[in-house]
Amino acid sequence: MAGVAQAGSEEGCAVKDRLLEDFFKENGHELSGLQLEKMATFLHNIEIFGTSLGLIEARGQQLIVDHLLDSMAPVRILEEISLASLCDVGSGAGFPGIVLAIALPNLPIVLAERMQKRSRFLAMMQQKLQLDNVEVYHGDIKHIDRHFDGMTFRALEQMTCDLAKLLLSKSDRLFAYKGRAVSVQAEVAQLARCGYRCEVEPLAIVGQEKERHLLMIRKT
Numbered sequence: 001m002a003g004v005a006q007a008g009s010e011e012g013c014a015v016k017d018r019l020l021e022d023f024f025k026e027n028g029h030e031l032s033g034l035q036l037e038k039m040a041t042f043l044h045n046i047e048i049f050g051t052s053l054g055l056i057e058a059r060g061q062q063l064i065v066d067h068l069l070d071s072m073a074p075v076r077i078l079e080e081i082s083l084a085s086l087c088d089v090g091s092g093a094g095f096p097g098i099v100l101a102i103a104l105p106n107l108p109i110v111l112a113e114r115m116q117k118r119s120r121f122l123a124m125m126q127q128k129l130q131l132d133n134v135e136v137y138h139g140d141i142k143h144i145d146r147h148f149d150g151m152t153f154r155a156l157e158q159m160t161c162d163l164a165k166l167l168l169s170k171s172d173r174l175f176a177y178k179g180r181a182v183s184v185q186a187e188v189a190q191l192a193r194c195g196y197r198c199e200v201e202p203l204a205i206v207g208q209e210k211e212r213h214l215l216m217i218r219k220t
């Protein structure tokens with residue numbers, strides 16, 4: 001496990017690749033060698049640029065479990081829905097957008113991020129990882145003039161009726177990465193009062209003790 005934190009050398013990356021594969025397998029994700037390599041390179045770049053760009057502080061196992069595996073947790077749900085397009089709103093350092101783009105290479109994904117330094121990092125990752133299915137949109141989601149099958153967001157802000165209305169004018173479905181059941185239920189109650197249809201799925205991540213849920217929202 002110690003090797004996970006090593007990111008600097010070629011050898012460190014090789015150790016990291018092997019361990020990453022174990023983390024994914026433990027969580028039921030079968031990734032190809034190329035996908036694992038892209039995940040490892042992405043983590044490596046987060047570890048290099050994360051602090052200086054104000055992206056993310058987590059390192060090593062915490063970065064893998066709390067961010068990478070967390071981003072991967074709803075991948076089967078998204079696959080089963082067979083989306084033709086996805087927008088990840090407020091992608092930040094690329095969680096979950098870059099991770100989903102690596103895991104689902106046939107799904108076109110727009111990463112929407114209004115902070116310039118973060119959107120530049122996302123564009124750099126798109127190029128470096130050769131993610132042909134990714135497009136970076138630098139700007140506020142309010143101004144995007146496109147329609148998507150689905151939108152994901154993680155750690156964006158609390159889901160309110162106004163936010164759901166705005167996002168559902170640009171997407172058929174919303175997928176919000178959320179924490180504790182009790183707070184998700186409060187959001188669901190509020191959204192139901194405004195006429196939105198919600199479903200909540202618990203997300204299990206091996207090694208993650210915090211409660212995680214996927215809140216799915218549609219118009220009724």
Ligand SMILES: C[S@@+](CC[C@H](N)C(=O)[O-])C[C@H]1O[C@@H](n2cnc3c(N)ncnc32)[C@H](O)[C@@H]1O
Nearest residue numbers: 090091092095112113114115139140141154155
């Ligand atoms: C707390 S960070 C979360 C980043 C990432 N999703 C994660 O989970 O690590 C929220 C990000 O959303 C971006 N953001 C917030 N509101 C936005 C909006 N209306 N349009 C585009 N980006 C937005 C912020 O600039 C920030 O990078």
